[in-house]
Amino acid sequence: MPVTEVTTDPEALTMTLIADFAAPVERLWQVFTDPRQLERFWGPPGWPATFTAFDLTAGGRARYHMTSPRGEQSHGVWEFLAINEPTGFDVLDGFVDENGEPQEGMPPAMRMTFAFEPTPTGSRLRNVTHFTSADALDAVVAMGAIEGSTMAMNQLDRVLAGLREYAQGRGTQVELLDDTRVRITRLIDGAIDLVWRAHQDPELLRRWMLGPDGWRMSVCEVDPAVGGRYRYEWEPVNPDAGERFGFDGETLLSDPPRRAVTTEHMTGTDYPSTLNDLSLEEEDGATLVTVLIAYPDRETRDAVLATGMADGMESSYARLESVLAGDVATR
Structure with missing residues (x-):
């Protein structure tokens, strides 16, 4: 540091x-x-x-x-x-x-x-x-x-x-800022407007926000306006591979195409919500995605990280780059 x-x-x-x-x-x-x-x-x-x-x-x-x-x-x-x-x-x-x-x-x-x-x-x-x-x-x-x-x-x-020199090739990086906050960064080869749209458009979200291979997004409802709500659900392609799960929450702040803050709650549970602060920063045709997650306590933070969340996010971000390199980038 x-x-x-x-x-x-x-x-x-x-x-x-x-x-x-x-x-x-x-x-x-x-x-x-x-x-x-x-x-x-x-x-x-x-x-x-x-x-x-x-x-x-x-x-x-x-x-x-x-x-x-x-x-x-x-x-x-x-x-x-x-x-x-x-x-x-x-x-x-x-x-x-x-x-x-x-x-x-x-x-x-x-x-x-x-x-x-x-x-x-x-x-x-x-x-x-x-x-x-x-x-x-x-x-x-x-x-x-x-x-x-x-x-x-x-x-x-x-x-x-510079963003490319700093982050290129490092994949999804996880930093522990303090007892409750985690900062996750990933450089995406694509313009900021496209990366922003890929985080807001249900059609695009279904194509990349899937985590490891073998899962699909069965529910994707998004109202990106402040006060609007969203709901995501995933299920395994093979029903024997796991249980379906989902998250829901509310948009607290929206500043297109640079920042969106939402709550995140695991659907159907009484687990406390996290605060997810997404920010985008573009330089030389690449966009740095930063997600600052605030957990209710250290124990919850450690339990979530132990699930392999970072690996799942890396799979999703790699898929996002493929989506942006294809037909989306030509629209």
Whole structure:
């Protein structure tokens, strides 16, 4: 992981994050000063960032918000204090409301420095946040700033490398983010609009979301609108090969063609639902599929992973690539 340490200094009123990357300083500068690249990693998993303004000049401002799986938004603003291309910049970082006004009940704006330093293997980010008081430092740490910033910066490798170089040939990857959350990624050779449609269109879903060979999707009902419900059921081609099963749930957030959040419940059981956060990211004709799954507890997470879920998903994603390479891609 790129982040090597995150420390707080109660006397200096600072929080310092250090991360190392196998990319030159100039490349690190690019991803932090291009809002389209910056928003691909700035928000931690489950809270992606969207930059709506970005004036990279001394005195200029950047506006952004981060959106939770249930649609809540947290807004922020940077006021650029100093620009030192390509070695770094300083901002005044503040919590604001949807109108850009300082948010009541939140810590005051903090001075934040971004320094990019060359290393023998690439470059180092030194990010220092300066607080106005010990209470402000404690409040931000209590909000999860250390964990959130670590997970956010650990997403930067794939942006620096490019999606094909980062994920090509790795198949379906499973990462344990914490006790209840799992992140699953798979690069699909296909445009984002096609991959999005393949996740929403019942006709296409029946062709690829089948898991291991020998199963078919007998029920596929999808209402992708927010508040709409879906229901999937699978059954073995050979009736002696297993029992039919299914899932149902509700769409909580839809942002075509980039993000959809749904609940997932095993039909006919009293098992608690999971929260499934699907996001798509395209680069050079390939789309990275990321599914962030939040389980009710660690035991449920481990039990589901032990079923071979990742292998079933890999079979489905490989089938999806075949579908996209065929007649779907020509429509």
